[in-house]
Amino acid sequence: MGSGSFVSSRVSGIADTGTTLLYLPDSVVRAYYAQIKGAQNSRSAGGYVFPCSATAPSFTFGVGSARYTIPGSFMNFGEAESNLCFGGLQSSSDIGVNIYGDVALKAAFVVFDGSSSPRLGWASKKL
Amino acid sequence: MVHLTNTLLAATLAQAGLAVALPPRIGTVVDNAGPGKTSIKQVRNPNHKFNGALSVYKTFLKYGRTPPAHLEAAVANITASNLARRATGSVAATPVDSNDAAYLSPVSIGTPAQVLNLDFDTGSSDLWVFSSETPSAQRNGQAIYTASRSSTSKKVSGASWNIQYGDGSSSSGDVYQDKVTIGGLTVSSQAVEAAQKVSASFTQDSDTDGLVGLAFSDINTVSPRQQNTFFDNAKSSLDSPVFTADLKYHAGKYPIYHLRPDAEGRTS
Numbered sequence: 001m002g003s004g005s006f007v008s009s010r011v012s013g014i015a016d017t018g019t020t021l022l023y024l025p026d027s028v029v030r031a032y033y034a035q036i037k038g039a040q041n042s043r044s045a046g047g048y049v050f051p052c053s054a055t056a057p058s059f060t061f062g063v064g065s066a067r068y069t070i071p072g073s074f075m076n077f078g079e080a081e082s083n084l085c086f087g088g089l090q091s092s093s094d095i096g097v098n099i100y101g102d103v104a105l106k107a108a109f110v111v112f113d114g115s116s117s118p119r120l121g122w123a124s125k126k127l
Numbered sequence: 128m129v130h131l132t133n134t135l136l137a138a139t140l141a142q143a144g145l146a147v148a149l150p151p152r153i154g155t156v157v158d159n160a161g162p163g164k165t166s167i168k169q170v171r172n173p174n175h176k177f178n179g180a181l182s183v184y185k186t187f188l189k190y191g192r193t194p195p196a197h198l199e200a201a202v203a204n205i206t207a208s209n210l211a212r213r214a215t216g217s218v219a220a221t222p223v224d225s226n227d228a229a230y231l232s233p234v235s236i237g238t239p240a241q242v243l244n245l246d247f248d249t250g251s252s253d254l255w256v257f258s259s260e261t262p263s264a265q266r267n268g269q270a271i272y273t274a275s276r277s278s279t280s281k282k283v284s285g286a287s288w289n290i291q292y293g294d295g296s297s298s299s300g301d302v303y304q305d306k307v308t309i310g311g312l313t314v315s316s317q318a319v320e321a322a323q324k325v326s327a328s329f330t331q332d333s334d335t336d337g338l339v340g341l342a343f344s345d346i347n348t349v350s351p352r353q354q355n356t357f358f359d360n361a362k363s364s365l366d367s368p369v370f371t372a373d374l375k376y377h378a379g380k381y382p383i384y385h386l387r388p389d390a391e392g393r394t395s
Contacts, residue, residue, distance in 0.1 A: 017341070018248030019189065020182045046180025046201035077177050080205075086179030095190050099250075112249065112341070114358055114368045 002057030013098030022103040023092035049084035063122045070107040167232045235308040237277025243270045243336035252347040252356050256337035258321035265325050268333040280305040288320045288349045298325045318354035
């Protein structure tokens with residue numbers, strides 16, 4: 001996150017263009033929002049929010065040895081309640097599956113190989 | 128325009144020349160990249176007001192989980208206050224307002240072409256649309272598909288589809304084969320699932336006329352015979368059975384590339 005070091009832990013999930021946000025395990029999500037002063041998990045807003053005036057750090061995920069960085073600006077989904085903005089990264093723990101929704105897909109060029117051995121390819125691009 | 132070689136790249140791929148300006152409003156013409164390949168520009172929905180609680184709520188439903196009670200309460204509260212603030216725009220009949228559909232792409236169905244703005248979804252496998260068979264009480268300004276106005280439509284006798292969500296809301300209807308064109312890529316006989324019933328959240332989303340499912344065809348909900356997705360049907364006309372998603376912050380594009388050499392043997 002931001003300029004911190006990359007911590008490797010396997011997180012498999014679904015690449016879903018039809019889901020807006022990025023859903024990852026609680027532990028990852030809490031560590032991310034701990035970087036933003038005033039961020040909290042808001043029950044009334046329905047998820048993690050952070051002060052709209054804050055600069056959200058970037059979030060980098062890896063596919064194999066490649067790295068894709070979601071700029072902090074992609075993580076801000078606008079005001080949810082009184083100067084708190086809704087976060088683009090939310091917890092998947094209750095959903096039961098991690099989801100690489102639009103927030104993550106926007107940070108890469110993604111190739112869906114529908115051949116008899118289906119593959120998913122990720123490439124970096126100028127954002 | 129990005130050019131792919133025959134080797135799928137999982138490493139760095141430079142992308143030059145793509146417009147990063149704000150995309151056109153819904154209704155503007157789609158980008159045709161040339162014979163055998165197609166490129167679909169997504170369009171920005173200017174009416175979109177993101178509702179975080181609703182977005183998370185719908186993700187629970189999509190993946191078959193019951194949303195926690197506090198999340199339902201958050202959705203109801205926020206949606207109600209959003210409606211109160213809205214001075215113009217469509218009038219919602221029920222409190223659940225699905226306004227997290229931020230990116231839509233125009234798709235042509237039938238002959239002459241009926242153009243609908245559909246949500247491209249790699250998480251599902253049904254191409255379904257609002258139709259002339261959707262009761263008017265369940266419609267709220269969406270463009271509809273009218274099979275009887277298409278000379279190339281054929282009803283799939285006895286077929287039906289039904290997508291169910293965890294809270295019991297659903298969309299369902301009957302099935303037609305018709306010509307579907309996305310960008311310059313045409314499938315002459317694609318299963319087009321016409322809605323005869325849609326849930327409130329779809330009704331409220333006035334700008335989304337339906338979905339194009341791009342996941343594996345084995346989760347298509349048509350019965351008794353499952354149908355192929357647009358991509359599965361289009362594959363044989365593509366040199367490489369590949370589509371790409373190049374979503375941009377405040378813009379978006381689903382290009383589908385061909386890798387077939389042209390008459391002179393050049394690959395592009």
